[in-house]
Amino acid sequence: MTTSIAxxxxxxxxxxxxxxxxxxxxxVKTSPYVQLQQETSEIPESQxxxxxxxxxxxxxxxxxxxxxxxxxxxxxxxxxxMAGQMAQxxxxxxxxxxVRVIPNAATVADVIVSGKxxxxxxxxxxxxxxxxxxxxxxxxxxxxKAVASRYAYRRETAxxxxxxxxxxxQVANDLLNYxxxxxxxxxxxxxxxxxxxxxxxxxxxxxxxxLQQDKNGRYQVLRLPAHNDPMMQRIRGIRERDxxxxxxxxxxxxxxxxxxxxxxRDWRKQTYMEVRNLRQxxxxxxxxxxxxxxxxxxxxxxTTSGNRAVRNSGAVAIGGGGFLIKEGFGKRAEAxxxxxxxxxxxxxLEAAIQPQVIELEDRTITLSGSVQQQYRQWRDILREYYQxxxxxxxxxxxxxx
Amino acid sequence: MVLxxxxxxxxxxxxxxxxxxxxxxxxTALLGCKTQSSTSQPSVPSPSPSSSPSSSPSSSPSSSxxxxxxxxxxxxxxxxxxxxxxxxxxxxxTQPGGDNEPRDNSGDSRDQRSGQPDRGAPSxxxxxxxxxxxxxxxxxxxxxxxxxxxxxxxxxxxxGDSDNSTDSSEGGPGGGSxxxxxxxxxxxxxxxxxxxxxxxxxEFEGSMERYDGMxxxxxxxxxxxxxxxxxxxxxxxxxxxDGSGGQxxxxxxxxxxxxxxxxxxxxxxxTDANSSGDTQASGGRQPAGGPQGSNxxxxxxxxxxxxxxxxxxxxxxxxxxxxxxxxxxxLREKLWEExxxxxxx
Numbered sequence: 001m002t003t004s005i006a007x008x009x010x011x012x013x014x015x016x017x018x019x020x021x022x023x024x025x026x027x028v029k030t031s032p033y034v035q036l037q038q039e040t041s042e043i044p045e046s047q048x049x050x051x052x053x054x055x056x057x058x059x060x061x062x063x064x065x066x067x068x069x070x071x072x073x074x075x076x077x078x079x080x081x082m083a084g085q086m087a088q089x090x091x092x093x094x095x096x097x098x099v100r101v102i103p104n105a106a107t108v109a110d111v112i113v114s115g116k117x118x119x120x121x122x123x124x125x126x127x128x129x130x131x132x133x134x135x136x137x138x139x140x141x142x143x144x145k146a147v148a149s150r151y152a153y154r155r156e157t158a159x160x161x162x163x164x165x166x167x168x169x170q171v172a173n174d175l176l177n178y179x180x181x182x183x184x185x186x187x188x189x190x191x192x193x194x195x196x197x198x199x200x201x202x203x204x205x206x207x208x209x210x211l212q213q214d215k216n217g218r219y220q221v222l223r224l225p226a227h228n229d230p231m232m233q234r235i236r237g238i239r240e241r242d243x244x245x246x247x248x249x250x251x252x253x254x255x256x257x258x259x260x261x262x263x264x265r266d267w268r269k270q271t272y273m274e275v276r277n278l279r280q281x282x283x284x285x286x287x288x289x290x291x292x293x294x295x296x297x298x299x300x301x302x303t304t305s306g307n308r309a310v311r312n313s314g315a316v317a318i319g320g321g322g323f324l325i326k327e328g329f330g331k332r333a334e335a336x337x338x339x340x341x342x343x344x345x346x347x348x349l350e351a352a353i354q355p356q357v358i359e360l361e362d363r364t365i366t367l368s369g370s371v372q373q374q375y376r377q378w379r380d381i382l383r384e385y386y387q388x389x390x391x392x393x394x395x396x397x398x399x400x401x
Numbered sequence: 402m403v404l405x406x407x408x409x410x411x412x413x414x415x416x417x418x419x420x421x422x423x424x425x426x427x428x429t430a431l432l433g434c435k436t437q438s439s440t441s442q443p444s445v446p447s448p449s450p451s452s453s454p455s456s457s458p459s460s461s462p463s464s465s466x467x468x469x470x471x472x473x474x475x476x477x478x479x480x481x482x483x484x485x486x487x488x489x490x491x492x493x494x495t496q497p498g499g500d501n502e503p504r505d506n507s508g509d510s511r512d513q514r515s516g517q518p519d520r521g522a523p524s525x526x527x528x529x530x531x532x533x534x535x536x537x538x539x540x541x542x543x544x545x546x547x548x549x550x551x552x553x554x555x556x557x558x559x560x561g562d563s564d565n566s567t568d569s570s571e572g573g574p575g576g577g578s579x580x581x582x583x584x585x586x587x588x589x590x591x592x593x594x595x596x597x598x599x600x601x602x603x604e605f606e607g608s609m610e611r612y613d614g615m616x617x618x619x620x621x622x623x624x625x626x627x628x629x630x631x632x633x634x635x636x637x638x639x640x641x642x643d644g645s646g647g648q649x650x651x652x653x654x655x656x657x658x659x660x661x662x663x664x665x666x667x668x669x670x671x672t673d674a675n676s677s678g679d680t681q682a683s684g685g686r687q688p689a690g691g692p693q694g695s696n697x698x699x700x701x702x703x704x705x706x707x708x709x710x711x712x713x714x715x716x717x718x719x720x721x722x723x724x725x726x727x728x729x730x731x732l733r734e735k736l737w738e739e740x741x742x743x744x745x746x
Binding site: 234237241244245247248251252254255258259367370371374377378381384385388389 | 594597598601604605608609612613615616617619620623624626627630631
């Protein structure tokens, strides 16, 4: 009885080991293409919302130090690159006013899209996005994932689009769908809120009483300025200059993306193959190791059988299992080679784009500093205007913040 | 007896002389004290500055501080024993008439308002404080004519300097008012609200112009770099032009999500954010190198030997548009050379 059980167990384990060792990793992937939806009806100018896409968070803090597939400079470059791709897709939906990439969420825009990069290589892109409007209301938070098609990197079949264009189209479609649920009054209210919040940031003395923020952080309009309010006219002039500043940043970002486009695409193409190979080899290594262990265990169990044939099978199983384990170690070494290749590709790309990243940061910080200094001085001027026009004494000047 | 009388007379005379000396000294001292403590006598009725012929010409409420200071001084006709002599008024410009020398008083005050140095009588110590205020105000007004606030709000100036200059221009009346316990008012004396408004308007417009200049310079710089990059890419793609060259150029050109700034060159001067945003969007959809339709629309940069381009294929049209949009003459000539080479192959 015991011999029968041992015989059956050994045969079962042997068969399992052969099955695992013989299983080929076969994965079927589908890469559906998401078509971009476009607004077909004409939107009144008073309902056109301006949208700002904040530079994506590179998410470097949450990356494991041992993660060899993440490169800080590449992530910083991707934060600009992907924000630009997203802005382009949103703009192409023809449902928004000015769609710009903004350096941070402090820039006043009717709708702000912000997020972080969860994972990015040539094969897979994962983003986590948050959408919030100027009234402080959160539209939605969502994670997006896209897997590039192998044909996206083939010379014969590659298109001009980004390999992850479907993800950007999905983002734009979701924004459009949410926007279409809002009424015209809501859209106009958002435009008004945006203007008043901007005005309040520059002249809280004059416009602080026009808005109210509740405990949830939501803004509401209490009253509107006069049609010919001279202070509002000045604020509008300042806001045009602010738009100029953001448009100048678009030129910076555009030049940067153009400079890194070729090396970045090459990096994506090469890492695509290496990442796929790495994943496949790792899976094979895992399967072979497990199969070898199971076969060895089965063979050991079979050697205790009274049946000579079973004992012989057990010996074969032990030999085969050992071979599989050895192959598994070999696959693991091959996986390390692929990891090393990916690391070298990343280092090479970092070296290629680091000067552009540094230059972009330098120019952006320099321009932002000059602009912020000018804004402080405008705040002081507006404060003087307010004192002069109202006769109120606001006391000593602040720091123009 | 006569001698005794003489002695007595001398004694009396001596006594009278001493008394007179003491009186004059005490009178002088009292006069000086009264002048300095003139502001601390609010109970004394004071004439309004507007009623005084020698009052400050400024109609701004901010000019109240000298008038208030002067208004607290007792009238020379006051029966107060300690009142100053009519010949030595203790206040500044607002001392009303009734003095023995009212014209001198007003003349003094006018001189002080115009910034003339004080008549250096010690009895006018109090007036000096007021006169000093006037002097500082006059200096401030003179400084305002030279627009100290332009320097104060110059983006290239130090904020500390701007604060100091602003404070110094206000320090006169502010300091005087503080010492006279009068509320702070930024508008300097002698300047109306309209004038101050005009100054602020000029300063605001000036700062806008400076900002516009700075931003437009940055934009032109960025767009010229973009145009240079675009031209180089066109050269590279045209040099390797085959079935995949055009695709690569198109890929490299249109992969820029921000559009092609070289196509936005006519929009550089636009300050409308919406139009620039729309141009940015449309630039992304346009082929790299500028507007479509190169049917010889009167571009002076086209060499004479270049045909009309009606039969251009995709690559030739892109090279042509890049050459027509190029501002650098060397690059433009290279692009035309490449165009000729491509057409004649």
